[in-house]
Amino acid sequence: MFHKILIANRGEIACRVISTARRLGIKTVAVYSDADAHAKHVAMADEAVQIGPAPVAESYLKGARIIKAALQTGAQAIHPGYGFLSENPDFVRAVEAAGLIFIGPSASAIKAMGLKDAAKSLMLEAGVPVVPGYHGENQDPDFLADEADKIGYPVLIKARAGGGGKGMRLVEKPAAFKSALQGAQREGQASFGDPVCLIEKFVSHPRHIEIQVFGDAHGNAISLFERDCSLQRRHQKVIEEAPAPDMPQKIRDAMGKAAVEAAKTIGYSGAGTVEFIVDGSGPLREDGFWFMEMNTRLQVEHPVSEAITGLDFVELQLRVASGEPLPVTQDDLSIDGWAFEARVYAEDVPKGFLPATGRLDHLSFPEAAEFSRGAIRIDSGVRQGDDICPWYDPMIAKVIVHGPTRGAALNMLSAALAQCHVAGSVTNLEFLGALSRHAGFARGEVDTGLIGRDLDALSAQAAAEPYVLALAALGGLGLLGPAKTEGPWDQLMGWRHWDDAQHFSALGADEDRLEQRVTMRDQGHFQVDGNGHSVTLEVSALGATSYRVLCDGAVFSADVVVLPERVWVFVEGRSFNFSLPDALADAQSDQTGGDCIIAPMPGLVKVVSATIGMTVAQGDPLLILEAMKMEHTLTAPRDGVIAEVLSSVGEQVTDGTVLLTLEPQDD
Structure with a gap:
């Protein structure tokens, strides 16, 4: 076994590899860009080496710098994680040429299966059905x-x-x-x-089902069963589960056999995933699945397969890469229970899942725990106080649950998501919660079009109830506080010597004006009037930001996080935030109206298709901005004529930058 490895990655997967290595007594070396100098994976590793500026092309894709860092620190092997250089055969050859071990498949295996076109040709020759x-x-x-x-x-x-x-x-x-x-x-x-x-x-009503495989250098290859990754948006997975719902054993065996044969054909060693498109228009059948691609690396969703097999896949990778044979055979394996993984992202769901940036001023997850009938696991590469920057994927965490049955595990997922609180950036948490409660999903009726068909219902934003507005006012006025001791003075939350009501003014998420009048009737007892409602609340602190609330006879818990110029309220799996109005910003907004095309996030201008004097119609594409490794098309907000082009291809812009303007509309 290795005594020191370097992880050629960042974020959640780097932290994941470090955790297993630490358990096995293996020292770790992290690499980082300028943007990641204070990142969680850097803090967790035994050593860390800076490899370049923030853009991935100048840091995490610089294989020579990574290899140099491994040699300088005395690492024996390099773990690539996923993404970046994990499926680059040239990098594998360079690692081996430097006398290091690549913790993954051979360069020839990656070349054969890592590129989708080559993999499909190989599968066609082997007689495997291909789309x-x-x-x-x-x-x-x-x-x-x-x-x-x-x-x-x-x-x-x-x-x-x-x-x-x-x-x-x-x-x-x-x-x-x-x-x-x-x-x-x-x-x-x-x-x-x-x-x-x-x-x-494009297959109608497709299901995305993949088989986890493992091989070693001794000719062994096994299937660790399937995952269903059909819940997707923008072709990216949102919630994954293992095993797949309504999977007949004969189909599982057929797909597993095909995946193992594919791995053996190329002498595959390490972790890999063979992905299939499956006809989900009816019951699964043996002639209804087609090879799509093979990922020659560990997958983001590997924890659900770990949960149902009881194996640590990173440990298996390390053992196989060090020359050991797989410690289990196919006959040793069986499926234990059911597991789900939900990907928590910094993204604006109502705006088309637009990636978001922001400082994670408050970050709270349910504690990882093992139960006699299930488990909760949180994999994350960020901490409270970290920034979500525009250079990398905006994933905040993966919420993984494991239960004895699909129904039990899905209930655990819904409950765990409700306990996730993030303030400082918009997230997809409410969307994930709604998806976990979707009736069709609960019945196992999944395909890649489910989210698109029900997007309006899944992304609907519930209006804040009067008690939510009241809690925001109490928090914004400083009338809530943690219970520090059992002493009476610390228990007098919100106490002050005043008789008159206090007024609270803020803006809701939709720029709706919030006006609340707060009167304290007794210690912890409040009457809050405003926005056409009147409520009475009794509030007692349970922790730093958590409270027990009695409102008009109903008892519930809520979290209230007060940040500079913003208040967040978390209740029943939903979040609401309120900000003080900025008069200057309002004035500027009134002046620009619909005449400006503004960068919704920091990014790189990739395409500018508009020119001065061009006549455009509402919705016409004008500019493409690259952010979070994805392209986002900005369109004309109204019919008009381009007055100014204020950005150029290759320019890095910040959030709120005016990129184009339209000629003013006639009164």
Whole structure:
């Protein structure tokens, strides 16, 4: 076994690898960009080496710098995590040429299966069913458009080196093909250094089911069963589960056998995932699944498979890479219970899951725990006080639960998500909570179109009840506080010598004005009037930010987090935030109206299609901004004429930057 390894990654997966290495007595070396100098994975590692500026192309994709750091620190091996260089055969060769061990498959295996087009060709030769499409080298846009016509719309454009939904576009009409191809190629180049794309038929009512495989250098390969990753948005997974619902044993065996044969065909060693598209329009059948791709690395969703098998996959990776045979055989394995994983992101769901930035001023998760009938696990690469920056994926955490049955595990997931509180950035937590309670999902009726079909209901923002407004006012006025001791003075929360009511003014999330009048009737007893409602509350502190609330006969718990110029209220799995109005910002907003196209987040300007004097219609694409490793198209807010172009391709802009302006509208 190794005595020291370097992790060529960041965030949650780096922390995950460090945790297992520490348990095994292996020292770790972290690498970091300038933006990650104070990151959690850097603090956890035994040593850390700076490798470059914030952009991944200048830091985490610089293989030579990473190898140099490993040699300088005396590391014996490099763990790539996922993404970045994890599926780059040239990096594997360079690692081995330097006398180090790559904790993953061989360069030849990555080359054979890591690129989607090569993998599909190999599977076709092996007789494995493959989704119809074009997987060749010709990247001429007219040629690919003709191929899409032959395949028949809708089609999927996929960067062959892609993953995590990056470099992927669903195209439903021929007129949209070429612009979608350009976007997929740009993302493929930016994220993976490879712009080559393939075209596939889009399967109606598809389910995304993948088989976890492991191989070793002794010719052994096993299947660790399946995961269902069908709940997706923008082709990115949202909630994963293991095993797959309604999976007949004969289909499980058939898919597992195909995946293992694929691994053995290329002499695969280490962790890998063979992904299949499955026809979900009816019961699963043996002729209803098709090979899609193989990920020659550990997957983001690996914890659900760990939960149902009882194995630590990072430990298996380390043992296999050090030359040991797999410690288990196929006959040793069985499925124990059910597991779910939900990905918590900093993103604005009502705005189309737009990635968000912000400082995590308050971060609270349910405590990881093992129960006789289940478990909760939180994997995260951030801490309270950290910033979500525009350079990297905006994942905050993974919430993983394991229970004896699917129903029990799903109830645990819903409860765990309700206990996750994040202040300082918008998140998808409420969306995840709604998805965990979705009736069709609870019945196991899952396919990749579920979220899209029910998006309005899943992303609906509930109005704040009067008691929520009242709690915001109490927090904003400083009338709430933690119970510090059992002494009477510390228990007098909100006590002061005043008789007159206090007034609280703020803005809600939709810029709705909040006006509240607070009167304290007794210690911890308040009457709050405003916005057409009157409520009485009795509030007692349970912790630093948590409170027991008695409101009009109902008892519940709530968390109230007070930040500079903003108050957050968390209750029953929902969050609300209120800010003091900024008169200057309001004045500027009134002046600009709908005449400006403003950067919604920090990012890199990739495409500017507007020119001065151009006539545009509402919704016309004007500019493409790259942020969080994804492209975002900014469109015209109204009909008009372009007055100014204030940004250029290659320019790095900040949140709120005016990029384009329209000529003022006539009165």
